[in-house]
Amino acid sequence: xxxxxxxxxxxxxxxxxxxxxxxxxxxxxxxxxxxxxxxxxxxxxxxxxxxxxxxxxxxxxxxxxxxxxxxxxxxxxxxxxxxxxxxxxxxxxxxxxxxxxxxxxxxxxxxxxxxxxxxxxxxxxxxxxxxxxxxxxxxxxxxxxxxxxxxxxxxxxxxxxxxxxxxxxxxxxxxxxxxxxxxxxxxxxxxxxxxxxxxxxxxxxxxxxxxxxxxxxxxxxxxxxxxxxxxxxxxxxxxxxxxxxxxxxxxxxxxxxxxxxxxxxxxxxxxxxxxxxxxxxxxxxxxxxxxxxxxxxxxxxxxxxxxxxxxxxx
Amino acid sequence: xxxxxxxxxxxxxxxxxxxxxxxxxxxxxxxxxxxxxxxxxxxxxxxxxxxxxxxxxxxxxxxxxxxxxxxxxxxxxxxxxxxxxxxxxxxxxxxxxxxxxxxxxxxxxxxxxxxxxxxxxxxxxxxxxxxxxxxxxxxxxxxxxxxxxxxxxxxxxxxxxxxxxxxxxxxxxxxxxxxxxxxxxxxxxxxxxxxxxxxxxxxxxxxxxxxxxxxxxxxxxxxxxxxxxxxxxxxxxxxx
Numbered sequence: 276x277x278x279x280x281x282x283x284x285x286x287x288x289x290x291x292x293x294x295x296x297x298x299x300x301x302x303x304x305x306x307x308x309x310x311x312x313x314x315x316x317x318x319x320x321x322x323x324x325x326x327x328x329x330x331x332x333x334x335x336x337x338x339x340x341x342x343x344x345x346x347x348x349x350x351x352x353x354x355x356x357x358x359x360x361x362x363x364x365x366x367x368x369x370x371x372x373x374x375x376x377x378x379x380x381x382x383x384x385x386x387x388x389x390x391x392x393x394x395x396x397x398x399x400x401x402x403x404x405x406x407x408x409x410x411x412x413x414x415x416x417x418x419x420x421x422x423x424x425x426x427x428x429x430x431x432x433x434x435x436x437x438x439x440x441x442x443x444x445x446x447x448x449x450x451x452x453x454x455x456x457x458x459x460x461x462x463x464x465x466x467x468x469x470x471x472x473x474x475x476x477x478x479x480x481x482x483x484x485x486x487x488x489x490x491x492x493x494x495x496x497x498x499x500x501x502x503x504x505x506x507x508x509x510x511x512x513x514x515x516x517x518x519x520x521x522x523x524x525x526x527x528x529x530x531x532x533x534x535x536x537x538x539x540x541x542x543x544x545x546x547x548x549x550x551x552x553x554x555x556x557x558x559x560x561x562x563x564x565x566x567x568x569x570x571x572x573x574x575x576x577x578x579x580x581x582x583x584x585x586x587x588x589x
Numbered sequence: 590x591x592x593x594x595x596x597x598x599x600x601x602x603x604x605x606x607x608x609x610x611x612x613x614x615x616x617x618x619x620x621x622x623x624x625x626x627x628x629x630x631x632x633x634x635x636x637x638x639x640x641x642x643x644x645x646x647x648x649x650x651x652x653x654x655x656x657x658x659x660x661x662x663x664x665x666x667x668x669x670x671x672x673x674x675x676x677x678x679x680x681x682x683x684x685x686x687x688x689x690x691x692x693x694x695x696x697x698x699x700x701x702x703x704x705x706x707x708x709x710x711x712x713x714x715x716x717x718x719x720x721x722x723x724x725x726x727x728x729x730x731x732x733x734x735x736x737x738x739x740x741x742x743x744x745x746x747x748x749x750x751x752x753x754x755x756x757x758x759x760x761x762x763x764x765x766x767x768x769x770x771x772x773x774x775x776x777x778x779x780x781x782x783x784x785x786x787x788x789x790x791x792x793x794x795x796x797x798x799x800x801x802x803x804x805x806x807x808x809x810x811x812x813x814x815x816x817x818x819x820x821x822x823x824x825x826x827x828x829x
Contacts, residue, residue, distance in 0.1 A: 411686045446655055
């Protein structure tokens with residue numbers, strides 16, 4: 276079974292043949308230390324994040340920022356990442372105080388030695404609660420809901436209702452996660468390093484998305500108000516944020532799906548327009564940023580993982 | 590009707606559910622859904638689970654799919670010993686973390702290892718290119734390393750000093766490439782001793798019983814053409 280080819284193309288003639296990039300290559304120079312700059316979007320003072328009124332303190336996460344001894348809850352996130360957004364929204368919606376640590380994934384901050392100390396898996400989101408470090412968005416959401424005793428509907432204590440949340444999360448890991456991120460890789464992230472994903476794979480992904488949406492609408496939503504019952508749960512948050520990813524690059528997921536569209540409206544109404552705008556602004560501006568060429572250039576050291584991710588597209 | 594569990598011990602998540610229920614003395618009716626005969630694709634089974642997957646649980650009118658959801662449901666309903674899914678917030682978060690991580694990583698590698706190494710060439714008579722097999726086994730290697738380095742480290746079990754759902758899910762996954770003839774534990778002494786501890790905690794007889802089917806996967810007779818035709822779309826979708 277052919278796991279697929281990655282076609283290198285575009286203007287990046289400095290790229291070595293992809294075969295070389297896929298094998299672990301020695302890094303010719305150490306990663307540049309960031310000098311306290313925030314994630315790229317905040318570099319534009321009047322840009323998107325400049326307009327966001329964050330209630331929590333935002334600290335750029337770099338090795339040069341000294342850590343205060345007794346730090347409260349820290350969330351290492353990037354709002355370009357679907358699971359990061361789910362965690363962010365949940366914390367904000369529930370008034371959970373936290374220090375936001377933005378990890379610039381396009382610039383490769385997640386691959387730095389410093390971030391490795393936070394999460395050896397080199398991914399976001401990550402939660403740090405004193406000495407306790409936790410990865411995996413669903414684990415983080417469950418932890419937060421229990422520790423901060425959020426309203427029961429998020430993660431119901433009722434045996435069967437809670438089972439429905441986990442049932443959704445299990446299916447989500449198989450059929451939504453990975454699949455719904457592909458369009459972003461095809462249209463924005465791949466081109467950023469001069470990689471074009473073959474049309475055949477794009478079509479296959481479209482079909483997979485379509486099928487997943489059918490199941491989402493028919494099995495999970497059905498004639499209920501939300502995915503795991505009649506109230507908003509962690510399931511709806513995880514789902515919404517995954518769906519926003521292809522929406523951000525122009526996929527009309529809700530067209531011809533009135534029940535799913537109505538669900539989305541209900542979830543967003545529940546979360547509040549302001550919070551949704553805050554959490555979604557960055558991802559929803561991604562095409563514009565790509566067109567204006569204001570996205571940062573990924574450093575060469577992140578190419579191998581990016582290429583690996585693209586190669587895994589079925 | 591009491592609790593019904595729709596299982597096929599060929600499937601990793603089914604093994605975890607089976608072992609958990611038996612170990613904890615949870616009474617259930619075992620409903621075998623024979624995957625290599627395509628029983629999961631039948632209309633009858635679609636009534637139980639329209640997603641056509643095992644494991645599935647039926648508790649009176651309540652039907653539940655997804656192995657982690659089933660394991661957690663059984664944990665809570667039957668009040669099993671705390672160590673399986675601790676009440677302690679941070680200890681439990683560790684189990685949640687592993688259960689979330691494994692789904693798209695180790696689980697996927699173990700499944701592909703079995704199908705690329707054995708099931709495609711032997712059972713389905715479909716050749717797999719050496720490059721594909723090599724890539725699959727390389728990915729398995731990476732995930733086994735992560736299992737050791739990030740999760741097990743120097744602990745007795747994946748999330749602490751006691752066995753938990755994480756260990757049960759992990760071990761049943763790893764038996765997939767073992768069944769395919771991969772040397773999962775031979776070059777990994779840390780994982781090998783962890784495996785011994787898990788088997789001892791579960792009970793060696795129960796462990797053996799649950800793994801009889803997968804350990805014979807290499808010897809499955811080739812599928813007849815009708816079955817093969819029926820199974821191919823499902824297999825291709827599953828392997829992705």
